[in-house]
Amino acid sequence: MIQYLIRRILVFIPMLFALTVIVFALMQAAPGDPFSQKMDPNIDRAIYEKQREALGLNDPIHVQYWRWVTNAVKGDFGDSLIYKGRTVADLIAERFSNTINLGIMTLLITIIVSIPIGIYSARHPYTPLDYGATTFGFLGLATPNFFFGLLAIYVLSIQLGWLPSHGTVSKPGIEGFELFIDKIRHLVLPSLTLGLAGTASYMRYMRSEVLDVLGSDYIRTARAKGMTENTVLYKHTLRNALIPIITLLGFEVGILLGGAVITEGVFQFPGLGTLFITSIGNRDYPVIMAINLMLGFFVLLGNLLADIFYSIVDPRIRYD
Amino acid sequence: MELNPQTNTGPGIDIKNAEKGMSPTKIAMKRFMKNKLAVASVFILLLIVVVVILAPFLTEHNPTKTNLTLIERPPSEDHLLGNDSSGRDNFARLIYGGRISLIVGFSAMVFTLVIGVVLGSISGYYGGKIDSIIMRACDLVLMLPFLVLCLTIVAILEEVNVTILVSIIALTSWPSLTRIIRGTFLTLREQEFILGAKAIGVSDLRIIFKHFIPNAIGPILVNATLMMATYIIAESALSFIGFGIPQPTPTWGNMLSEAQSLRILRNSPEAWIPPGLAILITVLCINFVGDGLRDAFDPKSNRR
Numbered sequence: 001m002i003q004y005l006i007r008r009i010l011v012f013i014p015m016l017f018a019l020t021v022i023v024f025a026l027m028q029a030a031p032g033d034p035f036s037q038k039m040d041p042n043i044d045r046a047i048y049e050k051q052r053e054a055l056g057l058n059d060p061i062h063v064q065y066w067r068w069v070t071n072a073v074k075g076d077f078g079d080s081l082i083y084k085g086r087t088v089a090d091l092i093a094e095r096f097s098n099t100i101n102l103g104i105m106t107l108l109i110t111i112i113v114s115i116p117i118g119i120y121s122a123r124h125p126y127t128p129l130d131y132g133a134t135t136f137g138f139l140g141l142a143t144p145n146f147f148f149g150l151l152a153i154y155v156l157s158i159q160l161g162w163l164p165s166h167g168t169v170s171k172p173g174i175e176g177f178e179l180f181i182d183k184i185r186h187l188v189l190p191s192l193t194l195g196l197a198g199t200a201s202y203m204r205y206m207r208s209e210v211l212d213v214l215g216s217d218y219i220r221t222a223r224a225k226g227m228t229e230n231t232v233l234y235k236h237t238l239r240n241a242l243i244p245i246i247t248l249l250g251f252e253v254g255i256l257l258g259g260a261v262i263t264e265g266v267f268q269f270p271g272l273g274t275l276f277i278t279s280i281g282n283r284d285y286p287v288i289m290a291i292n293l294m295l296g297f298f299v300l301l302g303n304l305l306a307d308i309f310y311s312i313v314d315p316r317i318r319y320d
Numbered sequence: 321m322e323l324n325p326q327t328n329t330g331p332g333i334d335i336k337n338a339e340k341g342m343s344p345t346k347i348a349m350k351r352f353m354k355n356k357l358a359v360a361s362v363f364i365l366l367l368i369v370v371v372v373i374l375a376p377f378l379t380e381h382n383p384t385k386t387n388l389t390l391i392e393r394p395p396s397e398d399h400l401l402g403n404d405s406s407g408r409d410n411f412a413r414l415i416y417g418g419r420i421s422l423i424v425g426f427s428a429m430v431f432t433l434v435i436g437v438v439l440g441s442i443s444g445y446y447g448g449k450i451d452s453i454i455m456r457a458c459d460l461v462l463m464l465p466f467l468v469l470c471l472t473i474v475a476i477l478e479e480v481n482v483t484i485l486v487s488i489i490a491l492t493s494w495p496s497l498t499r500i501i502r503g504t505f506l507t508l509r510e511q512e513f514i515l516g517a518k519a520i521g522v523s524d525l526r527i528i529f530k531h532f533i534p535n536a537i538g539p540i541l542v543n544a545t546l547m548m549a550t551y552i553i554a555e556s557a558l559s560f561i562g563f564g565i566p567q568p569t570p571t572w573g574n575m576l577s578e579a580q581s582l583r584i585l586r587n588s589p590e591a592w593i594p595p596g597l598a599i600l601i602t603v604l605c606i607n608f609v610g611d612g613l614r615d616a617f618d619p620k621s622n623r624r
Contacts, residue, residue, distance in 0.1 A: 019463050030476045142604035144553045146560050147596035150579050158586050258465030265561045277561055280475045288475055296463045
């Protein structure tokens with residue numbers, strides 16, 4: 001077990017290295033150099049070459065790679081090409097907490113909604129509520145999240161005026177508890193949108209997992225021993241049914257971060273996603289690469305945690 | 321207990337008798353035809369395909385022609401769904417846009433399928449070193465979230481058109497299908513009839529095409545179908561944020577991007593709700609067909 005954990009963590013390191021190589025290679029594939037967008041075409045070639053030399057752009061490729069990686073580890077991703085005089089790290093730091101809040105809220109909604117409904121569906125299959133949940137599941141997986149987001153803004157924000165549709169706070173100057181509530185209100189629509197597909201698929205997983213476990217022999221034994229239905233459900237069924245679900249959450253990180261790009265775009269939510277979209281539009285390569293690196297890192301970390309968690313909670317798995 | 325296994329064996333035996341002497345694909349098709357939801361979905365999809373093919377006969381408006389006198393007009397008898405922010409007819413854009421959305425989804429699926437079948441068979445058939453190289457390549461592509469990788473490649477390229485978008489989607493999403501095909505082949509590889517074929521000297525290529533692919537047709541078909549739905553959503557998402565198929569070419573996704581303007585979102589739901597519903601219905605039907613195929617090909621599911 002300890003051996004497996006060590007081996008799994010050791011695999012993480014070459015993967016991380018590969019990630020940096022991919023991101024660096026993508027950056028090399030991009031046309032132009034940091035000057036192409038801000039350069040006066042009449043500038044003296046010699047000055048241009050001197051600048052390239054000063055920035056190390058004429059160095060051999062592995063030297064450039066090594067410099068970039070060592071700086072990235074220190075949190076230095078260079079300067080943005082578009083936002084004058086601002087470092088990439090600065091831009092990301094400013095947006096990062098918003099995206100994290102969105103992610104946490106989304107996961108909370110996903111778990112709170114999908115797991116109880118999944119359990120209910122499995123315990124009372126083929127009842128109207130189960131059919132309703134199944135229908136919701138199909139619709140939730142088929143609706144593009146940006147379309148759902150637009151519908152949500154149209155109905156809940158424009159027609160009914162219940163919730164704010166854009167940004168993270170409604171007005172400057174509020175603080176304390178009021179600010180907290182205001183932030184939550186701004187998070188509701190984006191996280192519902194981002195969580196839609198996840199909620200639908202976790203509900204389906206949960207339903208089939210619980211149905212599977214309820215049909216197994218040890219549940220029959222537990223019932224035969226005269227245990228109450230609640231003990232059977234909460235002590236035996238849920239513990240086993242939740243294992244694959246929680247593991248899936250680790251892999252959800254990538255889906256969540258990818259989806260956040262589109263969702264944040266719909267709600268003009270100032271997170272990493274909107275920063276990413278504007279940077280793509282502006283061809284602001286240092287920002288694009290830094291965000292790629294961060295997202296890739298989180299995906300790898302999510303997978304690592306999922307694997308480790310799985311090996312801890314499921315003693316049936318043997319690693320040799 | 322609510323689930324009674326006894327009730328399932330009855331029809332199971334019936335089907336077994338009726339299916340005697342039929343090929344697995346025929347059995348699956350017969351089962352599929354019994355799934356009303358899946359069959360209805362096939363009909364709706366066919367209807368959508370016919371409508372987008374017959375687009376020139378259904379509207380006399382040109383989907384790309386701008387008309388500055390008609391900007392953001394409400395629906396009228398001549399323009400059923402009104403006009404967009406450049407005065408183009410929304411109804412014409414809806415049905416012509418379906419062409420592009422479906423073509424992108426379908427071609428990306430075929431392209432991915434080709435990559436997946438080729439790499440998956442090599443990986444699953446030969447195993448060993450080449451297998452681990454291909455599997456590591458899968459890991460590498462899967463490291464970045466699909467949409468993020470697509471967008472990054474879009475940022476590197478000068479321009480995007482249908483062919484390029486299809487290639488980007490296929491080149492960033494082949495690993496999942498490759499893994500599924502490899503997995504199926506790995507289990508097939510150990511079976512006696514493959515050993516038999518090898519023993520009598522059948523060539524590798526012939527074994528792959530004559531024995532492996534026909535036996536793996538179920539999972540391949542199911543996953544290809546479900547993938548097409550994902551690609552239609554991916555295309556529309558990329559076009560929605562402005563990095564997919566560029567204007568003026570209509571697609572369902574870039575019709576929806578009009579709704580990023582709060583004014584259009586509020587005042588003209590007739591402009592953005594229809595393309596959204598079109599994506600939703602198409603994807604829903606494709607998913608139903610995929611699920612229907614899964615049930616039909618799964619030997620364990622002889623109920624329903």
